[in-house]
Amino acid sequence: MNFEELWNEVLEIVKEDTNQVSFNTWFKPLKIVAYKNNTIYLETADDFLKNTLKKRHYNFLKNAFTYVLKKDTELVFTVPGENIDKEDSKRTATNSTSEETDAINVDRKLNPKYRFDNFIIGNSNRFAHAASLAVAEAPSTAYNPLFLYGGVGLGKTHLMHAIGHYILDNNPDAYVLYVTSEKFTNDLINSIKDGKNEEFRNTYRKADVLLVDDIQFIAGKESTQEEFFHTFNALHEANKQIIVSSDNPPSEIPTLEDRLRSRFEWGLIADIQPPDYETRIAILRKKAEAENYNVPDEVITYIAQHIQSNIRKLEGALIRIYAYASLTNKKEVSLELAQEALKHLISSNKKITLVDIKEVVANYYNISMDDLVSKKKTKNIAYPRQIAMYIARKLTDYSLPKLGEEFGGRDHSTVLHACNKVEEDMENSQEIKKNVDDLISMLNN
């Protein structure tokens, strides 16, 4: 979905809840100019419109975006010519002292919402939290590297950013560099392409604290591992702190080079497990408080009972309920409303396996299970495969790489592409939406 399509979808929702005059005055002339770090930048003509939108329509528009994008989305209103980085630039972004650093255009921003003080501690993450705090209090002294691992959406990124904030709060001059391993890889590729290898090295090797998220994605990529290995050595020798996260411990990341594996094992390895019931309740309450939602206990309990192994989904459920209430003009959030808003997310307690999904999808499209997980690219096989990947992403907690592996040894980006495509198709075609809904309800019954 491009910006224009996204905006048109949001406008459709806005239209239903506004009169013609305000629609034409406030909303119709807006334009999406950027979308990054979960924030939509909407350009308006002048400061007056910008301030009024901010004061009077922020929540309404935010809810509409959140509903369409199916995730919590922030909004920033801008006027033409405004530097959109200004609003959300943090110290991390202004820390750069070298021009070379900027040439690589590293996204060093930390999410302001991910801090220690809003991280809920439970048995599942107590150790990882304590290890992270120890590193934040005494970088390069406590444990180096710190290796955090755990399943999808369990708080690894949150802890990494919390470490970054904590270090910066104590030492605003520290050069804290947070990147995903994909960003690291892309920077490396671009630097090779543009002959800027030296700049790449300057950028990464000048960090006082380097945080690399989802390191598992560099496994199997030879030159990236090579470069990361040298970056790691340079930083470690200079007594700089390195923190990495992954979905698995170093010993279980397939195709990770041994020399990297052993380096990751030099420091401290801390895992995060899925939260228990009490922790899920506490996280939901904290999130509700942060968003100013007044959530009845029975709704909190309902979500915590049904969504168990992914905190992102837990939070997403709460947000979805409120977006749904706002869009349907309901003032009170009741259990019935929550059930209605989450019916596609929670249909039953049944644990759905990948084999179930493959079987149901293959039967539905009248193809064999072997074909479904094969490398064949003909449309009658490739499309059901994309649908199966989408459903598996929705209904199970498998990571993207694991799903790629399960569907014919594909890359995680292929799975992500499939999920986005099916989601888009469902929005544009009633028929596809019905097919997918049918499949999901077959799996739930």
Ligand SMILES: Nc1ncnc2c1ncn2[C@@H]1O[C@H](COP(=O)(O)OP(=O)(O)OP(=O)(O)O)[C@@H](O)[C@H]1O
């Ligand atoms: N203990 C916690 N307390 C409060 N919020 C949490 C906690 N753990 C996770 N979250 C929230 O859950 C969401 C997902 O967490 P995060 O992005 O850190 O997960 P992740 O483990 O990095 O996932 P992925 O493997 O997909 O990268 C975030 O909004 C985060 O703030």
